[in-house]
Amino acid sequence: MISLSNALEEKLKAALEKAFSVASEPAGSARISLDPQLVTASKPEFGDFQANCALALAKSLKESPRAIASLIVDQLNADKSFLRLCEPPQIAGPGFINFTIRSECLIEELRKRLIDKRLGVHLVDEALPREKLGTVVVDFSSPNIAKEMHVGHLRSTIIGDSISRVLEFRGYRVLRLNHIGDWGTQFGMLITYLKDVAPEALERPDAVDLGDLVVFYRKAKQRFDEDSLFQKNAREEVVRLQRGETLSKKAWGLICHQSRREFQKIYDQLDVQLTERGESFYNPLLHKVVNDLDDCGLLVVDSGAKCVFLEETFGKDGKALPVIVQKSDGGFNYATTDLAAIRYRFGEVPEGDGAQRVIYVTDAGQANHFSGVFEVARRAKWIPPDCNLEHVPFGLVQGEDGKKLKTRSGETIRLRDLLDEAIQRAKVDLCRRLDEEGRQEDETFIEQVSATVGLAAVKYADLSQNRITNYQFSFDRMLALQGNTAPYLLYAFVRIAGIARKGGDLQAHIDKIEFNQDEEWALLKQLLRFDEVIVQVEEELLPNRLCNYLFELSQTFNRFYDQIPVLKVEEPIRSSRLAICRLTADTLKLGLGLLGIPTLERM
RNA sequence: GGGGCUGUAGCUCAGCUGGAUAGAGCGACGGUUUCCUAAACCGUAGGUCGUGGGUUCGAGUCCCGCCAGCCCCGCCA
Known part of the structure; x- marks a missing residue:
């Protein structure tokens, strides 16, 4: 209903101009805001939309809100194009103006939806070809090699996937990046252990199944903790790996490959697409990050570590908190990698991703880390103008205790x-x-x-x-089976599929559309809200808004289904009801699809 | 000590740029099935929105203080 509410808002603005443009101009007085404050009606009995501006204008105009509302309504009632869109507005309560869209307009919207595969959701920019649209990087999932994927990764994966799907549907080019932990000191331990227990794996990679890598990791860790010689070897192994020695790289690749296979099983099961670009990808870029920061004059050496100090954040001792980009031993850490990633993602296309928006879906515990890293990136001017860098945090997964x-x-x-x-x-x-x-x-x-x-x-x-x-x-x-759950929504869809099986032709061409029951109108109005919800999710990156909408849609449909027979009524009512059933099914399917959830015909 | 997030019905949670009598689900209690899947629908009960101030015509929503819980705070990610 975005188009209807936009049209209504235009007419309201015109009415406000006509009613108050003189009053708003007197010399010396502050300019009065003529924002109509048009919002969705807070309750169905108030109609479809409400304008709250009369209350806000009361003070500056020195008039009662109801008198102001009345002036606005007079202007609207004089506007023929307005009256084609809305019933005459009602002034209610302290001065709200309530609007009800005319039923012909709602039915016209329904007709448009029925022949629109996108169900009224516009592409972000219809005029531009897809490749010209901004690229959005969504960084999510990001498990660590040789460690088990756990519920934290589940949240990131599911939320990141859904956000990606919504952005893709809106027409953005989305780069779904899996920033896996495939680099770091733990590989010294893993490689040393591999060379020790399965040297043949390095000769013939297929010869050995490393089995459960998590068990492998645990055993390697145990050995590391107990055996000082092993410890020494592991540390040397890290150096060899960083130098790029063939055998070490081979072992590293083997372990990553094994881990990747396990991850992929989960991604396949969840139907999540990801492009792997682990931390190791940025290795060649790390020196440049440090050099660049130095060139910008941001770098300070403190106790041997290269840092950027952020004056507005403070540590325990009350001193400014550093973002360490190079450790005192010369090694790089995660902040360096994250900075390299930011720089690369916003970088221009052949040398970078050319992103317009970069989104990180990670747990809220990393908020401090990201705000620090983002600030450093800003200071280094790695974020181009009109580009956004966002951390999309989520909370912990807890048990029922x-x-x-x-x-x-x-x-x-x-x-x-x-x-x-x-x-x-x-x-x-x-x-x-x-x-x-x-x-x-x-x-x-x-x-x-x-x-x-x-x-x-x-x-x-x-x-x-x-x-x-x-x-x-x-x-x-x-x-x-009941409540705001997946089975409830899936069941609503199944019910419609059931109607189709029992002889309802959902695809039939409709000439005449007619409704005469409250449940029909309620369902139709709910269906027409879909486009607003999708745009909202795109802006706020809160998939729960879409869930909530789909749940309410399912509830509205179930009430309809309970009260309103579809197959056993005369034409043209039968076809009209089939038409909203079909749109309900399409909306549920598309909406659930954007959550990464497929529908079922029967269950 | 500093920072972040959270605090809404017995439980789990919504609450969109501040707007009309704060919503839903579960659980509890009561009702509905010769009819498209009852995995459904309808009804009843249940709330000083942690707390004290402030801004505003209007505050669950914005600002400040306090309380409680969780998380983070120099070379792990």
Whole structure:
């Protein structure tokens, strides 16, 4: 309904100009704001939109809000084009002006939606070809080599994927980057251990399956802690790796490859696309970062470490806090890598990504780190004008006890196990239901439905919460059959698919559209809000807004479905109802798709 | 000590540039099925929006103080 609200706003502005342009000009008086303050109506009984400007203008115009509202309404009622769009406005309460869109206009919007694959959501810039549009880098997921993916990565992965999907749908070129931890001192330990226990792997990479890399990591760590000779070797190995010695690089590549294969299984299961560009990618660029900072005069050497001091942040001792870009031993750290990444991502195309907007989806605990690094990048002038660098933080995943999510024995929960459990629980639910209802379904159906519902539940539970707050993980809640959950939304879609199966031609051409029930209008109005929600998610990067919308849409549809027969009524009502069913299904499918959740025909 | 985030119904959470009587789900209690999948729908009960000030015609929302919880704070990411 963006186009309708824009049209309405224009007419309101014109009315305000006509009513108050003289009053707003008197010499010496401050200029009066003629912003109509048009917003969505706070309740359905107030209509579709409301203008709050009369209350705000009351003081400066020295008139009562209702008198001002009345002047505005008089102007609007004199405007024929306004009256084609809206019913005569109502003044209510202390001075709100309420607007109800004329039903013909709503039906016209419905017609447009029915033939629009994008369901009313415009491309960010219709005029520009895709390759001219700004590139957005979304940095998300980012697990560490040889470590288990856990729930923290799950949040980043799911939220990052959804944000990417929304931006892509709006027409941006999105670069989904997986900034994996594939470099660092831990590789000295891992490579030394590999050379020790599986030297043949270096000769014939396929010969040895390193098995569970997490176990491998743990064993290497144990050895490192216990064996001083091993420790010495591991440290030397780091140096060899950094020098680029063939054997060391080969071992490094082998370990990364093994890890990558494990990650990919998860990404495939979640249907998440990522371009891997790990920390090692930036190795050749690190010296340049330090040199550049030095050239800008930002660098200070403190206790042997090269730092940039930020005066506005303070440490424990009350002194300015440094961002360390080169350690006293000459090594680089994560701040250096992050700075190199920022520089590269905003860099012009052959040598960089040419990004217009760079988004980091990481846990809120890294907020300090990013604000420091971002500030350094700003000072170094690595962020071009009109470009944005944003940290999109999210809260911790907690168990139902409110503490950090762990297994009963206190270990980190493996992502693989968590997803499997969700699917397994969905399966148990489904089988119980099939049993209760005496339904017969084949194994393929059961497997497919359980997997879709289980994964959808995990994703939706995460996305439906405002990402800033900590999030309490509960299988029981996310898989619940009612409430704001994935199964509830999927079921609404299934109901429409059911109507189609029972003979409702959802694709039929519609001549005449007619509605006469409240539930029909409620559903239609909810459907028409879709475009606003998508634009809002794009701006605020809060997928829970989309979840909330889809939940409300499902509720509105379920009320409609409960009260309003579709197949058993006469034309043209039947076709009209089929048309909003179809738009509901399309909207749910598209909306869930933007959350990374596929729909089902039956469940 | 400094910084960040959070505090809304018994529980889990929404609340969009400040706007009309603060919303939803779960749980509790009560009702609905010869009809497109009841994985649904309807109703009832339940709140000094942590707290004290301030700004404003108007504050859950903005500003300041305080309290509580979580997270971060020089060579890990």
